[in-house]
Amino acid sequence: MRSLPTGLTAMFLLALAAGAAHAQEDGLLPVEQAFRxxxxxxxxxxxxxxxxIAPDYYLYRSRIKAKTTQAGLTLGTLELPAGEKKQDEFLGEVEVYHHAIDATLPYTLADAAAKSVTVSLTVQGCHETDPKICYPPHPTTVTLDLAAAATVATNTGPGAGLPPNPLAGNGGGVLASGGGLQLGADAGAVDSAPLPPEQAFVFEAIAQSPTAILARWTMPKNYYLYRDRSKVTLAGGDGITLGAPQWPAGVDHTDEHFGTVQVYYDQVELPIGLLRDRGDAQTVKLHAEYQGCLENGICYPVMQKDVSVDLPAATAEQLAAAKAAFIAAPAESIAAEAAPATAADAAGQERPPAPGSQPSLTGILGALLFALLGGLVLNLMPCVLPVLSLKVLGLAQSGESAAKARRHALVYTAGVLVTFAAVGLAVIGLRAAGQALGWGFQLQQPVFVAVLVYVLFAIGLSLSGVYNIGAGLAGVGQGLSNRSGAAGDFFTGVLAVVVASPCTAPFMGSALAYAFSASSFVALLVFLALGLGLALPFLLVGFVPALAARLPRPGAWMETLKQFLAFPMYLTAVWLAWVLGNQRGIDAIAWVLIGATVLALGLWWWERHRYQGHPVQRVIAVVVILAALLPIARIARLEAPAAHAATSAGVPYSAERLASLRAEGRSVFVDVGADWCVTCKVNEKAVLDTDAFRDLLRRSNAVLMTADWTNVDPAITAFLQDYNAVGVPLYVVFRAGEAGRGHALPTVLTQAIVEQALAPH
Incomplete structure (x- = not known):
């Protein structure tokens, strides 16, 4: 029999969230009554x-097990009757029992004078009508007095009192994944019975200070708690408000349906700040809801527990400090007009719709306009300029005729739009699958960065004349008229989009945030509008004769320009190699340089024997080019280096440290960036890494907090999502003495913007 895939746990959890609260209202029997x-x-x-077996319930034959811990007692094979054949959606063909079962269990006793036998009998079954649920494995300990031949069935096993696991059935069979089946284990055996929930997940809370509570979950070995399925709310307390919980970093757990989620093993402590109206000693009541699983075993239903915490008296100074540092807990549902400020608000841009809402026509048109403007401005960003140098050559070539200018513009635009659509669909699809990704996410992958180094280096070699790619420009004049260049134009459009991803231009942030919260169709329109904005200058040149007439005529000067433009390509490749080194260390730089050298050798050898020489020579060239991929495979296996030490100018981001600094009455300037983000580097050079900004921090009693998103970091991703940011850079200012959320700044900074942001209000 097939074992259940681990990812089916996710289906179980989804149904639990909807059904656990009202399971008993639906008339489900306790497990002891369903299977007496x-x-x-x-x-x-x-x-x-x-x-x-109660009506509408059944037991799995393969899930009826017997074991004992009694010394000297040996159990034989449990003798069960044949069951009814049933085709289970996930387990395949199984045997089940309805109504009743009679079975026998042979045993032997080493001590003939033994007075009793103790056996643990575990069963598992389901309710087959709405609500369709499967119970976790339920053990019952049976102690029989041999002298009196008594019949005793005492439910003292670990499963006693464990509530059923509701699973929403849809149509056909029961979704058995939620019934506590041993996921990933042998479907025919249960190694050990799960602990009752109060032992598997011990919840408690204490007062850390008069204005802070520490909640704690403690789990035995192999049990884990889901972060996004656990929360603490205030159930009772006069004049007290709970702040945002400061979850520590957890362990990434990949689920087939949820994607990567955060879980905790052993123990997790959750600090929660309090906002108090008065300082007298009092008692507050907390309500905790949480969910977790046994590794390779069952997942528990949503568990709930209420605890009381005695708060000591607080001084006026403590209350004031708590108010200054207080970060409000995010509301589970907020009306659009009452939603907190986002990066779009800070830039004076239209707020994207709340997830699941229906966007208005005005909102869609506004998002498309912002996307068009953002794509247009993207042409001026430094990350795009090296690739646009290729387009300069194409425009110069098109100066021969209006028809060629239009063709170049249209093919280049097609490359841009196709690539923007592909990137948009990838981001939307991955986010729908639970992956927290944003604009430029691909540059967090070292293998992608290494491949991009190869591509830009190869383009530079072509421009330098080491080999010819596409139409080439060496033969201007008569030869030029005989070459189409369409493939080169399309590829230039593709490359422009790929290298544009390190940059976030003005207007882009709100447009992309809108795309990620709208329907897939609207999101795709936004990405296409971005592409249209990026290609718009070249479309205008191609279709406006007055602009095309100003283009220089083709000539021999183009060969010199072509060779000169190779050097921006080399410099861009060097920059990406530096990014790769920050992601995977100095060894990654060495490997990518080795690979680029091998690639250059292969391309040079290919060019030497492209038109002349034996075919074996071209085969050798292809083998050498393919060998250049081996260093990339090596880079993929490198581990990320240790985190960079904090510089004297800033401290590394963490939610706990941010709360601590705010509690001290400090203003905090949070800089979320990445080594591959060109806009970030431009802002650093122009504003953040200047004496004027450092002097501003001193005068404002402010702290610079840096969040490095060069590699994937769930904590930083969560911060970006909290401010509706779909990529970096993101700048957020938390002013001293102000509670609640911080103030997001525009993506392109000036000294005046940061002066105003840190000025007292």
């Missing part, structure tokens, strides 16, 4: 077992 056990002796060395 009676046991008695049936002669020497044999036990008789009988289960009464």
């Amino acid at each position: 056990l009676e046991a008695k002796t049936a002669g020497a060395g044999k036990l008789a077992l009988h289960w009464d």
